[in-house]
Amino acid sequence: MSLPASLKSRLGLPLIAAPMFLVSGPALVKAACRAGVIGSFPTANCRTVEELDRWLADMADDLKRAADETGKPTAPLCPNLIVHRSNTRVPDDLAAVLRHKVEIVITSVGSPEPVLKPLKDAGCLVLADVASVRHAEKAVAAGVDGLVLLTAGAGGQTGWVNPFAFVRAVRKFWDGIVVMAGGMADGQAIAAAETLGCDLAYMGTKFIATRESLAKDGYKEMLVKSRLDDVLLTRAFTGLETNMLRPSIAAAGLDPDNLPMRGSIDIAKDINAAERDKPDAKRWKDIWSAGHSVSGVADIPSVAELIARTAAEYEIARHPERSRP
Structure with a gap:
């Protein structure tokens, strides 16, 4: 496998807590x-670059204290840059990430090329979200260190x-880092x-339903009550295929089986407006996403509890003989 030994040695699980809009803080x-576990978050979750600077400084200080207390390094934190051309904050967010000397960055919703050189020059590992073999090939050609394979069943x-x-x-032409999402x-x-053949996995939905997540209590409770059949794939809210929770769509007064045309509901704009307490904020802010793993959400544990359970499951899967009487 292609994960650097210096990183692998710091992981208790080959896992990334996925970066989730308005959830990962x-x-x-x-x-x-x-x-x-590698902890990631979208830089877009910070309202300003100044807030991003504060988040990065706070997280770095906390993890240094933890390392000093235990005598061993923690897993690295990992900002997620939304590199789509519509995101005017990319240069400023990139500058903040470079200032804080982060070790890993994930790029999403666009080519990583505009941010790749400064990140690589700073010694940062760059993982790029891709959803097709063609996009994977382009990211490899650009010079990324790893690919996050966005597969069917991811939330959002x-x-x-x-x-x-x-x-x-992908493994037919790529021997670098591969992450399954x-x-x-x-x-x-x-x-x-x-x-x-993956080096790492992404886990998102189960981290939404943890006590430390920024998700509303109602969202977490809905995840516990929902199952795979409650996940709906639709283009109505973003114009792109998005996995959403049917119960939250119905609670907003919409019929999940008869939604408006694709992209006619600007959910991202309305959520952002709601977060800023704007009077034009829409009720869509309480339409929530989930992945196909939602059937596995049974309660609302702490992050540490969730990871401990997952690690125990992982060890049984790798060494089934140890679970036998």
Whole structure:
């Protein structure tokens, strides 16, 4: 496998707590990193670059204290840069990430090329979200260190490719870092991803339903009550295929089986407006996403508890003989 030994030695699990819009914040990231899992967050979760600077400084200080207390390094934190051309904050967010000397960055929703050179020059590992073999090839040609394969079953804006086929297709031409995103419900799934040829897995939905996440209590409770059949793939809210929770759509007064045309509901704009307490904020802010792993959400634990359970499941999957009487 292609994960650097200096990074692998700091992980208790080959796992990234996925970066989630308005869900991943400092408390979740710090708890994940302390428990041996890479903690990531979208820089867009910070309202300003100044807030991003504060988040990065706070997280770095906390993880240094944890390392000093235990005598061993924590897993690294990992900002997620949304590199789509519509994001005017990319240069400023990139500058903040460079100032704080982060070790890993994930790029999403666009080519990593505009941010790749300064990150690589700073010694940062760059992982790029990709949803097709063609995009994977382009990211490799650009010079990324790793690929996050967005497969069918991821929460929010999702991929469409079968994870088994996607990983094997990419491994035909790429020997760098591979991360599987989509449907990671437990430690058994992480072990299966490794068997396929992945270095790391993404887990998102189960981290939403943790005590440290920024998600509303109602959102977390809905995840506990929901199952796979409650996840709806739709283009209505973003114009892109997005996995959303049917119960939250119905609670907003919409019929999940008869939604408006694709992209006619600007959910991202309305959520941002709601977060700023604007009077034009829409009720869509309480339409929530989830991945296919939602059937595995049974309660609302702490991040440390979730990771400990997942690690136990992973060890049983890797060494089934140890679980036998």
